[in-house]
Amino acid sequence: MKISLKVWRQRSAGDSGRLVRYEVPSVSPDMSFLEMLDVVNEGLTAKGEEPIAFDHDCREGICGSCGVMIDGVAHGPMKGTATCQLHMRSFADGAEIVVEPWRARAFGVVKDLVVNRGALDRIIQAGGYIGVSTGGVPDANALPIPKSAADLAMDAAACIGCGACVAACPNASAMLFTSAKMGHLSMLPQGQTERSRRAVAMVDRMDQEGFGGCTWHGECQEACPKQISIDWISRMQRDYFTACLSFRADTTGDGAG
Amino acid sequence: MNLDSRVPPGPLAEKWDHHKFDMKLVNPANKRKYSVIVVGSGLAGASAAATMGELGYNVSCFCFQDSPRRAHSIAAQGGINAAKNYQNDGDSIWRLFYDTIKGGDFRSREANVYRLAQISVNIIDQCVAQGVPFAREYGGLLANRSFGGAQVSRTFYARGQTGQQLLLGAYQALERQMAAGTVTMFPRTEMLDLVVVNGKARGIVVRNLITGEVSTHLADAVILATGGYGNVFYLSTNAKGCNVTAGFRAYKRGAAFGNPCYTQIHPTCIPVSGEYQSKLTLMSESLRNDGRVWVPKQQGDQRGPRDIPDAERDYYLERKYPSYGNLSPRDIASRAAKEACDGGRGVGETGLGVYLDFRDAIQRYGEQKIRERYGNLFEMYQRITDEDPYKLPMRIYPAVHYTMGGLWVDYNLMSSIPGLHVLGEANFSDHGANRLGASALMQGLADGYFVIPYTIGDYLARTPPEPITLEHPDVRAAEQAVRARIGRLLSIKGSRSVDSFHRELGKLLWDKCGMARDAAGLKEALVKIPAIREEFWRNVTVPGSGSDLNQSLERAGRVADFLEFAELMCVDALHREESCGGHFRTEYQTADGEAERDDDHFAYVAAWEYQGDNRAPALNKEPLEFENVHLAQRSYK
Amino acid sequence: MHRLLALYRSTVGKKIIMAVTGIILIGFLVTHVVANLLSFQGPAKLNGYSAFLHSTGELLWLARGVLLLALILHVLAAYQLTRLDRAARPVGYQRKVPQSATIASRTMRWGGVLLLAFIIFHLLHFTLGTVHPSFVDGDPYHNIVAGFQGHPLVSGFYIVAMVGLGLHLYHGGSAMFQSLGLSHPSWNHDRQRLMRIVAGLVALGFAAIPIGVMLGAIR
Ligand SMILES: Cc1cc2nc3c(=O)[nH]c(=O)nc-3n(C[C@H](O)[C@H](O)[C@H](O)COP(=O)(O)OP(=O)(O)OC[C@H]3O[C@@H](n4cnc5c(N)ncnc54)[C@H](O)[C@@H]3O)c2cc1C
């Protein structure tokens, strides 16, 4: 099949960038979207032009590196699928496909389709962990956990940190990402001791990074390759609310050490 | 070269305890004064960096991805082994130790493997405390599944995303230390050389992948946890960025490289579909619990799989290995598939595939049950191939998956360069010539959480401080060399892309140094590889500049190293005149086609030492002594 | 920091404030619509109810105070969140295709502005009487009839505003529960339906009054 692309090309963070059109004459429907971009890039390289920069690594939907806006939809038209697992058979022959980077104040464009998602790491850093150091922990079976709680925690923990939720949200909100990590940890008994502290710290960090708020559009859960539900955002609201009612600022003092 | 394994004396089961007592400790107040570089943020690197940070060392951690959470460990699906014996099915530390030694075809170091089995138990405790959501039974206790090469159920798992969950646990611990200020993270930063001063590893030269800036970081010790080099074959189940650069640069600075030819080919991957193919996708080994592997009996049979009656199908694994059947270990299942395809009985357009058929399982348990067990895998398969595995059998083919070879390390995980430690898949590993499923995750975390934090203290406490600065001539020289190499890659401006060379190399290696090897093929490869390399340095084109994000340049550097490393692999494969585990030399097989070891001549680790460009590497041998297990032919019949 | 301030400083906390104030405002609207529907039963009922309310004295002022405060907080939080949300995406997409966002969810802000304008007009209209053609203090029935009768523009504005209110409640009604963390897959669907029915009834109930006056059902 044959398609044409309009790809966002931007040399660097400072550059203004624009959409550039590329014709791709021989596309196999069995190619993945990224393999199609590889083919375009080989062509550009042959002409001595700079290939299109895009993030990717595992190419099997788990590392969260990849992710672009494909025709106005984060990760493209197939539900529950990261860009690297999207195949060209999802597009019609002759289609024109617009490819843009994630857009958010907190995600600056680095080059072409590559953005900086460091803000997501910093949200985890603020409190997205259980504060145990190596060694000195009880036996793994000392603490039974209901299967249903473990399964729910796993649903949330499946987040790959791709940032599609932010990209898709009309408010560029990182609530789905933040709530997934918070939800994973607060579903488990191990996560209870720091629950309030974590809720406040992660939300504060999320705000400082310049993400927007949630107005319940639900676009994030549509875009999420792991189909994480916005009910997690709701849980986060509750955790935060409860935390604010019980939380004392002085307990944050000791940091993470 | 002195290859002292530093295995402590005493009975096997007590070695590690005694050693921990004998090791020197660093005074807590002094730990802050020691700086340690960790390259890699996978299971091994992240767990090591976090734990050393907790202990108070001043740690810098590097990875080439944009976040440490994206290291390749994230992709591991199946599970992690531990000798917990929670199932009361007769497991024990000794059994895990024995299974690992046997699975590795008796080519690993007993003391290391025993320690690994001992520590496996602590890993699960640690991960649960971190909140890793392992699968559980209704009673609330942890669930286990079975994996190839073992007769007990000791594999812990978190759906099909065990590696992801374990890595996120380690990553969270790492982020916690970053918040505490003990670890500084350098994402999108690639190590391009090792700095060795006065014979000790003292730092690394890195390139910031965003700005292109080349700089040097100095430390009192360096740890490489940079993963495996399966991508030397171009097509593999590894993430696209996996590379040998860090390990190979260290090799060129004097670290011995152990058993480079030991590579693992995984039997169940989705076959190649076209020239554009960029990587191969693993289908979990667990599928072989219910799927039956077959090919048509007749060569070139063009009928659809459902039109071939049972009598005309060859369920070759069940035929050849009646007791393990479809669950025979990876190396064996892979070779059997290759044999079938080489015999013209492969399926699919390319003829490079065999069927993995769920028809009988679906008949027996119903589609619903199968959906419960493997739903997400079936979906993944369908997404990639557009075929419905509930209706048609899956087509699978072996693919490069894991590398048992790596930098040689002693019992303390220190390489032959003092101060350079190597963890995880990057070291020559505890898996001998073949790794059992669910053991790599175990090893990476054992190394990072529970071994290196002790042994690094011993090294630091015994090593008198020698302050150096960035002005030291050896430091400057290393940095200069890196800049020169980048400049050279950019200036060739030839006519072939980096990927085209990588593909060419990969195909050659797959044919000559893949699932089956022989002297003639390896010799041929040893002639062709230098020719490809020569053309690479003459005719490669790397568009763009060195002073910003340039993915072609990143790949060019990695492929340049693969092009040298591939030769080392073939040299090793050629010298090892026996078959063992993943290394199958067709000249050395038993009458019924099984791997034939030669323990009299090859029961050693081959540790190769760099002698200069265009000079043959020197072979050093670390003999393997088996005091506790009996050497036997591996049989899964 | 005081914990309520902690609530106010974050996006999540602001949402909680919007939801809590939303409950207060919806609570008022439900009683208000029921009271207004009394007008279909003639002047005695409605004026009686109004007289009763006015007789409560301080209590009425307390209720008014709470309502006013709720409205101010609601609007303030909405304004601040809107600014934060806009700032969070300085560069938009060339192409963006909504997957689940509805007209209701996407018009919350303009719908809110419409409601604010409506409320101001409405207070001037029926409470203060400033913009009313023949305002009679203490006779809301007359005020309603005279306010709409022969004033198609005013009636039209009320009806349009009620469409806006319906949409605002259609999305806001569910959102409120979600913001308060009262969300669970087992009842999300029913809750969604219930709130949509409530939204529809409230909007229809209000709209019925200007329509009723114009059609002559209320005279
Ligand atoms: C598809 C798949 C499934 C698997 N499933 C299982 C399983 O079920 N069970 C099991 O036990 N094992 C499994 N394995 C094997 C296992 O995942 C790996 O062996 C293990 O995760 C390796 O961990 P690591 O920490 O050593 O390296 P990695 O996780 O590969 O991490 C390497 C790190 O080094 C960094 N790095 C590399 N080079 C450089 C450089 N030059 N400069 C800077 N940084 C660098 C990378 O950024 C990365 O952070 C699987 C492997 C694959 C491919």
Ligand code: HEM
């Ligand atoms: C009678 C009056 C009103 C009622 C009953 C009402 C009710 C609600 C409710 C229940 C919500 C959902 C809150 C949540 O997301 O949790 C909401 C949201 C919202 N309201 Fe109102 N509201 C009223 C008036 C207003 C006014 C006057 C404005 C603005 C000028 C406004 C602007 C908004 C906005 C913008 C939202 C979206 C929430 C967000 O941005 O986070 N509302 N409203």
Ligand code: HEM
């Ligand atoms: C078409 C529908 C409506 C009609 C006919 C109507 C009618 C009235 C009347 C007659 C009064 C005066 C009551 C009195 O003084 O006793 C009043 C007051 C008021 N109405 Fe409405 N109303 C309508 C819709 C609304 C809506 C949608 C809102 C809110 C968004 C609203 C908010 C108010 C407020 C705040 C007051 C002042 C209450 C007070 O005096 O304490 N009304 N309304």
Ligand code: SF4
């Ligand atoms: S919540 Fe979903 S969309 Fe958001 S980062 Fe995680 S996986 Fe990606």
Ligand code: F3S
């Ligand atoms: S799309 Fe945005 S508005 Fe909320 S529900 Fe998702 S974060």
Ligand code: FES
């Ligand atoms: S490349 Fe890893 S998720 Fe797509």
